[in-house]
Amino acid sequence: xxxxxxxxxxxxxxxxxxxxxxxxxxxxxxxxxxxxxxxxxxxxxxxxxxxxxxxxxxxxxxxxxxxxxxxxxxxxxxxxxxxxxxxxxxxxxxxxxxxxxxxxxxxxxxxxxxxxxxxxxxxxxxxxxxxxxxxxxxxxxxxxxxxxxxxxxxxxxxxxxxxxxxxxxxxxxxxxxxxxxxxxxxxxxxxxxxxxxxxxxxxxxxxxxxxxxxxxxxxxxxxxxxxxxxxxxxxxxxxxxxxxxxxxxxxxxxxxxxxxxxxxxxxxxxxxxxxxxxxxxxxxxxxxxxxxxxxxxxxxxxxxxxxx
Amino acid sequence: xxxxxxxxxxxxxxxxxxxxxxxxxxxxxxxxxxxxxxxxxxxxxxxxxxxxxxxxxxxxxxxxxxxxxxxxxxxxxxxxxxxxxxxxxxxxxxxxxxxxxxxxxxxxxxxxxxxxxxxxxxxxxxxxxxxxxxxxxxxxxxxxxxxxxxxxxxxxxxxxxxxxxxxxxxxxxxxxxxxxxxxxxxxxxxxxxxxxxxxxxxxxxxxxxxxxxxxxxxxxxxxxxxxxxxxxxxxxxxxxxxxxxxxxxxxxxxxxxxxxxxxxxxxxxxxxxxxxxxxxxxxxxxxxxxxxxxxxxxxxxxxxxxxxxxxxxxxxxxxxxxxxxxxxxxxxxxxxxxxxxxxxxxxxxxxxxxxxxxxxxxxxxxxxxxxxxxxxxxx
Numbered sequence: 258x259x260x261x262x263x264x265x266x267x268x269x270x271x272x273x274x275x276x277x278x279x280x281x282x283x284x285x286x287x288x289x290x291x292x293x294x295x296x297x298x299x300x301x302x303x304x305x306x307x308x309x310x311x312x313x314x315x316x317x318x319x320x321x322x323x324x325x326x327x328x329x330x331x332x333x334x335x336x337x338x339x340x341x342x343x344x345x346x347x348x349x350x351x352x353x354x355x356x357x358x359x360x361x362x363x364x365x366x367x368x369x370x371x372x373x374x375x376x377x378x379x380x381x382x383x384x385x386x387x388x389x390x391x392x393x394x395x396x397x398x399x400x401x402x403x404x405x406x407x408x409x410x411x412x413x414x415x416x417x418x419x420x421x422x423x424x425x426x427x428x429x430x431x432x433x434x435x436x437x438x439x440x441x442x443x444x445x446x447x448x449x450x451x452x453x454x455x456x457x458x459x460x461x462x463x464x465x466x467x468x469x470x471x472x473x474x475x476x477x478x479x480x481x482x483x484x485x486x487x488x489x490x491x492x493x494x495x496x497x498x499x500x501x502x503x504x505x506x507x508x509x510x511x512x513x514x515x516x517x518x519x520x521x522x523x524x525x526x527x528x529x530x531x532x533x534x535x536x537x538x539x540x541x542x543x544x545x546x547x548x549x550x551x552x553x554x555x556x557x558x559x560x561x562x563x564x565x
Numbered sequence: 566x567x568x569x570x571x572x573x574x575x576x577x578x579x580x581x582x583x584x585x586x587x588x589x590x591x592x593x594x595x596x597x598x599x600x601x602x603x604x605x606x607x608x609x610x611x612x613x614x615x616x617x618x619x620x621x622x623x624x625x626x627x628x629x630x631x632x633x634x635x636x637x638x639x640x641x642x643x644x645x646x647x648x649x650x651x652x653x654x655x656x657x658x659x660x661x662x663x664x665x666x667x668x669x670x671x672x673x674x675x676x677x678x679x680x681x682x683x684x685x686x687x688x689x690x691x692x693x694x695x696x697x698x699x700x701x702x703x704x705x706x707x708x709x710x711x712x713x714x715x716x717x718x719x720x721x722x723x724x725x726x727x728x729x730x731x732x733x734x735x736x737x738x739x740x741x742x743x744x745x746x747x748x749x750x751x752x753x754x755x756x757x758x759x760x761x762x763x764x765x766x767x768x769x770x771x772x773x774x775x776x777x778x779x780x781x782x783x784x785x786x787x788x789x790x791x792x793x794x795x796x797x798x799x800x801x802x803x804x805x806x807x808x809x810x811x812x813x814x815x816x817x818x819x820x821x822x823x824x825x826x827x828x829x830x831x832x833x834x835x836x837x838x839x840x841x842x843x844x845x846x847x848x849x850x851x852x853x854x855x856x857x858x859x860x861x862x863x864x865x866x867x868x869x870x871x872x873x874x875x876x877x878x879x880x881x882x883x884x885x886x887x888x889x890x891x892x893x894x895x896x897x898x899x900x901x902x903x904x905x906x907x908x909x910x911x912x913x914x915x916x917x918x919x920x921x922x923x924x925x926x927x928x929x930x931x932x933x934x935x936x937x938x939x940x941x942x943x944x
Contacts, residue, residue, distance in 0.1 A: 310786050311786070312782065312785055312786055332788055335786060335787060335788040336788045338786075340783075340786040342779065342782050342783060342786075344779045345779070346778075346779045346780050346782050346783035347780065347783065348778075348780055349778065360787070363787045363788070363789065364787065364788065
């Protein structure tokens with residue numbers, strides 16, 4: 258048994274009728290690591306996370322989660338895992354402290370009162386503890402959710418798009434907390450759509466159409482894509498993008514604010530394609546592809562390439 | 566600012582949207598069609614306020630020819646079906662108390678001899694009158710029936726016996742509710758009806774609400790067993806059920822002066838079994854329903870036959886056999902017999918345990934379905 262791996266699963270598969278939501282995904286996450294879990298909507302992120310915490314029974318696959326068998330010991334895994342659902346799933350007609358107290362009881366937390374008190378303190382919820390959860394704003398709801406996930410001292414946190422609908426300041430504070438907790442030895446698997454959040458992760462796993470595409474550090478992921486990217490500045494970028502899109506070698510042309518990123522995997526072909534557009538009007542420069550370029554590139558890969 | 570004009574296009578858009586949503590929610594649509602059909606069947610075919618073929622026991626102490634004639638006439642009236650013969654008064658009362666028979670017709674000793682002597686011997690009819698509606702017509706028919714019954718026997722020289730008052734005297738003992746007060750029957754029954762409605766509805770909603778609000782996912786991600794969740798959710802409502810029972814019992818006693826002949830503690834024990842059965846139904850419904858509205862509709866779908874086929878509103882024995890068979894499957898039917906039996910007849914455990922066992926079996930089946938359908942996972 259490899260104690261260093263918090264998650265070590267392979268061949269995880271889930272089917273819903275005809276649809277295969279998760280198709281033989283292998284994933285290893287080291288203890289104390291923050292693993293970003295990326296992929297477009299409907300690619301199977303939530304289903305995969307739900308299988309890890311015993312909410313869904315995998316149709317196929319094996320492995321361990323915190324050293325315990327993901328199929329057989331799902332009840333034992335539940336005790337050591339904190340799961341934050343995509344949608345706020347605490348009791349809106351209970352107050353913050355009542356919610357936390359309930360969760361603590363469900364997990365048989367020792368010294369429950371102290372645990373609830375500490376968790377309120379730690380996430381700055383003490384003043385609002387009597388407020389009903391349903392009346393909280395997005396940022397506070399998310400704090401409550403995090404506090405609740407942590408109350409039983411889990412070793413692994415599975416967070417499913419935890420910062421959706423949360424303002425930038427609250428998001429930053431949230432991520433600081435995550436890094437702090439990771440420093441204490443907690444392992445994270447965080448599903449997200451935000452590139453800035455992805456860049457804060459130690460490692461990334463990208464899934465598309467139910468399959469795992471890439472797995473590695475940010476740099477590794479970018480390098481694996483072997484993408485060449487040109488940045489264009491100047492007027493009428495929309496028109497440039499439209500004209501350039503159909504040309505051989507150009508795989509994507511995406512606007513980034515006032516800039517246009519044109520990317521392709523074949524550097525030579527790409528350079529040929531953009532040659533007619535390199536006029537006085539526009540400033541062209543080759544740049545390092547960003548994570549976002551890479552992800553859009555992967556998401557737009559044709560189906561056959563993914564399933565091959 | 567001027568209010569926008571009524572737009573026909575917008576109006577049409579709303580109508581179209583409603584139709585689309587109606588079509589998507591199959592269950593609701595099914596209920597909209599199913600409930601009128603159910604009502605049609607129940608009201609049209611099952612309910613009969615003039616119950617006939619009521620089970621009757623006979624206690625014959627005189628085997629003379631005229632007693633037989635009278636029994637024959639009673640049997641021919643279509644109100645009375647002779648289902649058993651008893652030999653003692655005690656047996657007769659037991660049969661009434663258990664509810665095996667609605668009437669006991671008693672032909673006393675020396676009936677024929679006294680008849681021929683012109684002594685106007687009595688025919689004693691003992692009735693279980695807990696539900697006045699069930700016995701009213703049958704008892705009403707008896708008077709004329711007896712007068713006509715002996716016409717053939719009392720011909721020629723015996724014709725004088727027919728007399729002005731009739732040859733026999735009809736004595737009716739309306740047991741348990743001698744004054745035919747409808748409330749005595751309805752108010753205890755109401756206890757069962759109220760419990761059925763609220764217990765099923767509340768538990769049905771309690772679990773679908775978790776699902777609708779997304780909190781179910783959270784609950785399932787925690788280390789819990791189905792029994793902890795289900796039983797934990799049930800207990801508070803059992804308490805609520807007892808509050809309802811207490812209120813109804815107090816009202817029955819102080820407001821309606823319903824007699825309480827039997828043991829109230831025994832009733833409270835029976836209530837527990839009945840509440841459990843209803844909560845189990847509620848849990849099963851909530852495991853089948855996708856949302857709170859559907860749970861509510863299912864409750865209504867169950868409640869309708871419960872109230873109509875259990876003997877609460879209409880005499881149970883007035884219904885055709887298929888409706889009685891359906892009624893026998895409903896816990897309310899058995900609970901009504903228990904609560905009326907205990908309060909009005911003074912039944913003890915011995916008379917009610919079969920009914921109680923049937924409710925318990927129902928509860929066990931419903932709970933088994935509920936627990937089986939309640940998934941520990943989201944799939």
